[in-house]
Amino acid sequence: MIDIHMFACLQDNYGFLVHCSETGVTATVDTPEVAPIEAALEERGWTLTHILNTHHHFDHAGGNEELKARHGATIVGPSADADRIPGIDVALGDGDVYRLGAIETRVFDVPGHTRGHIAYYMADAGAAFVGDTIFALGCGRLFEGTPAQMWTSIQKLMGLPDDTRLYCAHEYTQSNARFAVTVDPDNADLTRRVVEIDALRSRGEPTVPTTLALEKATNPFLRPHSASLRSTLNMADSDDVAVFAETRSRKDNF
Ligand code: ZN
Numbered sequence: 077m078i079d080i081h082m083f084a085c086l087q088d089n090y091g092f093l094v095h096c097s098e099t100g101v102t103a104t105v106d107t108p109e110v111a112p113i114e115a116a117l118e119e120r121g122w123t124l125t126h127i128l129n130t131h132h133h134f135d136h137a138g139g140n141e142e143l144k145a146r147h148g149a150t151i152v153g154p155s156a157d158a159d160r161i162p163g164i165d166v167a168l169g170d171g172d173v174y175r176l177g178a179i180e181t182r183v184f185d186v187p188g189h190t191r192g193h194i195a196y197y198m199a200d201a202g203a204a205f206v207g208d209t210i211f212a213l214g215c216g217r218l219f220e221g222t223p224a225q226m227w228t229s230i231q232k233l234m235g236l237p238d239d240t241r242l243y244c245a246h247e248y249t250q251s252n253a254r255f256a257v258t259v260d261p262d263n264a265d266l267t268r269r270v271v272e273i274d275a276l277r278s279r280g281e282p283t284v285p286t287t288l289a290l291e292k293a294t295n296p297f298l299r300p301h302s303a304s305l306r307s308t309l310n311m312a313d314s315d316d317v318a319v320f321a322e323t324r325s326r327k328d329n330f
């Protein structure tokens with residue numbers, strides 16, 4: 077009933093189409109680049125009806141106006157950032173449930189990368205579109221938020237079922253992996269994963285979607301409680317926010 081189609085956009089963004097076969101409704105999650113979105117619609121024979129924006133950055137909302145003009149799509153986005161989402165029609169915030177055709181879509185406010193970032197969770201598909209909040213082995217840069225905000229946002233997403241597939245908006249995994257092993261060198265799951273990631277990328281294959289379970293086991297930004305991470309950072313007695321903040325700042329300077 078729910079079809080998800082993923083494809084590359086720009087340098088390292090992913091585009092996503094979500095299609096409800098019961099109603100024919102089709103959404104693009106963000107609008108990084110118009111041409112590949114149009115090509116994907118054409119390839120699938122789907123008609124664009126909705127745009128679901130995660131945040132205002134140009135590589136996520138830059139194609140809004142052109143796609144809306146061409147298809148008359150309804151633009152859904154964060155109420156906390158409505159003034160920065162071009163063409164927004166429906167503004168949503170934490171706890172809202174939006175019906176995308178027959179697909180129940182739950183919204184989480186996940187500020188940190190930007191002040192009005194939201195994530196979309198579709199329980200029936202076991203899928204969450206997390207934008208630039210969680211990446212495979214990484215998290216978004218804190219352009220407009222504090223470490224405490226971002227850690228709260230990440231914890232909200234960590235409350236989803238472990239088998240949830242996380243559709244991250246960028247293919248940053250290999251460079252994230254290079255950093256992750258420096259702060260969590262004794263994590264065997266991480267070491268194993270890095271080998272798999274390198275194999276996937278050498279074949280030109282995506283590392284997205286990932287799963288929440290895999291990120292909980294290997295992503296340092298979801299593991300500020302980890303004893304081995306804390307010992308590398310010399311922060312055995314710090315709180316989770318401080319460990320998260322230190323991890324983020326080391327990544328920024330890596
Ligand atoms: Zn962004």
Ligand code: FE
Nearest residue numbers: 133135208245
């Ligand atoms: Fe982005």
